[in-house]
Amino acid sequence: MLPFIRQDLAELTAYTPHPGGASTESAHSESVIDRLDTNECPYDLPEELKQKLAWTYQQLIETNRYPDGGHAALKQAIAQYVNESSQNICPEGVTQPKTAITADNISVGNGSDELIRSLLIATCLGGQGSILVANPTFSMYGIIAQTLGIPVVSVARQEDNFEIDIEAAKRAILSEGCANDQNQNPPVRVVFVVHPNSPTANALTTNEIEWLSSLPEDILVVIDEAYFEFSQNTLADRLHQHSNWIILRTFSKAFRLASMRVGYAIAHPELTATLEKIRLPYNLPTFSQTAAEFALAQRQLLLAVIPEIIAERAKLIAALTQYQKLQVWPSAANFVYLRVKSVEGESAEKAHQQIMQQLKARGTLIRHTGGGLRITVGSPDENQRTCDRIAEIFDNS
Numbered sequence: 001m002l003p004f005i006r007q008d009l010a011e012l013t014a015y016t017p018h019p020g021g022a023s024t025e026s027a028h029s030e031s032v033i034d035r036l037d038t039n040e041c042p043y044d045l046p047e048e049l050k051q052k053l054a055w056t057y058q059q060l061i062e063t064n065r066y067p068d069g070g071h072a073a074l075k076q077a078i079a080q081y082v083n084e085s086s087q088n089i090c091p092e093g094v095t096q097p098k099t100a101i102t103a104d105n106i107s108v109g110n111g112s113d114e115l116i117r118s119l120l121i122a123t124c125l126g127g128q129g130s131i132l133v134a135n136p137t138f139s140m141y142g143i144i145a146q147t148l149g150i151p152v153v154s155v156a157r158q159e160d161n162f163e164i165d166i167e168a169a170k171r172a173i174l175s176e177g178c179a180n181d182q183n184q185n186p187p188v189r190v191v192f193v194v195h196p197n198s199p200t201a202n203a204l205t206t207n208e209i210e211w212l213s214s215l216p217e218d219i220l221v222v223i224d225e226a227y228f229e230f231s232q233n234t235l236a237d238r239l240h241q242h243s244n245w246i247i248l249r250t251f252s253k254a255f256r257l258a259s260m261r262v263g264y265a266i267a268h269p270e271l272t273a274t275l276e277k278i279r280l281p282y283n284l285p286t287f288s289q290t291a292a293e294f295a296l297a298q299r300q301l302l303l304a305v306i307p308e309i310i311a312e313r314a315k316l317i318a319a320l321t322q323y324q325k326l327q328v329w330p331s332a333a334n335f336v337y338l339r340v341k342s343v344e345g346e347s348a349e350k351a352h353q354q355i356m357q358q359l360k361a362r363g364t365l366i367r368h369t370g371g372g373l374r375i376t377v378g379s380p381d382e383n384q385r386t387c388d389r390i391a392e393i394f395d396n397s
């Protein structure tokens with residue numbers, strides 16, 4: 001360890017996006033690999049949209065010029081999309097309600113990951129706060145917090161339905177920040193939830209939403225709606241009631257732009273103004289901004305595959321549920337979560353690891369995480385292969 005590097009970073013390991021190894025060591029490297037481990041949309045942008053983007057790149061984008069550092073056009077388009085997709089929207093032609101989202105409510109990041117980091121800088125840096133997460137959940141909150149030296153407080157979820165252990169969360173919030181011998185942590189300043197959660201695919205329940213509503217104003221509530229387009233379930237229409245809530249969304253999933261790194265936040269204008277202070281001045285390349293604007297303009301076309309993905313999800317869940325050995329949960333997202341039944345602790349983890357490896361050897365990458373397996377819903381062909389390969393694995397065992 002180089003002596004000028006912070007001690008606490010020595011214990012961290014770098015995030016590996018494809019822990020299973022996406023390409024090289026697989027037996028299937030020469031043929032197609034079904035990449036069902038990162039919850040992307042299985043489809044690339046339609047050809048005509050790609051051509052239009054390429055044309056824009058060649059004809060209109062000046063690569064020698066800095067991007068629009070204020071993301072004005074993109075924020076405008078996002079605000080319109082958010083209004084259209086939230087439940088309090090008026091039908092076309094009718095004036096927007098008072099609670100309509102405007103560009104002032106939007107901040108755009110280099111992926112939601114950048115927004116997560118900016119939020120942590122805005123709230124907890126310098127020993128001023130801890131964060132609370134309910135595991136299993138999206139790992140980036142904890143990873144980014146640790147790189148900033150911010151303490152992470154974890155609570156559990158119910159084993160059967162993955163609801164957050166709210167009583168434990170309440171206790172943790174009460175006890176953090178009470179300086180005593182065991183606890184040196186600063187108070188909980190941010191609660192992170194995913195709606196629906198990854199990897200467990202469950203949406204927030206009425207109880208959980210009530211608890212989030214009851215949190216005091218000095219705790220920021222981050223509601224990550226990365227999978228909103230699959231769940232069609234948003235809390236955006238309640239934002240105006242809670243100045244301490246922020247919603248995160250991304251172009252990486254339903255909008256098919258994972259390669260472009262565009263995420264956005266919807267929040268109180270004072271909070272988005274703070275995020276603007278923190279982010280790097282030209283955080284989003286012109287090409288990424290253009291791609292996101294194109295995607296929004298073509299949303300009807302791009303989101304038209306969502307019903308197919310939802311139908312495929314039901315088929316996948318039905319197929320996997322046939323195996324006595326597997327427990328498969330319902331899903332409000334574009335992935336399915338499962339565990340091997342009636343084995344616990346280490347042997348369950350061994351079984352999961354083994355299934356993941358056996359699928360990989362047959363050409364399907366899935367994610368082993370949170371004490372279970374997460375499988376992205378792919379194209380119909382990919383899902384068929386997932387089912388066939390699982391059948392092979394279980395017939396042989």
Ligand SMILES: *Cc1c(COP(=O)(O)O)cnc(C)c1O
Pocket residue numbers: 039110111112113114138194198224226249250251252253258261262263
């Ligand atoms: C995929 C995902 C994101 C998206 O992150 P980007 O940095 O925008 O690609 C955010 N949150 C959750 C929970 C996700 O699963």
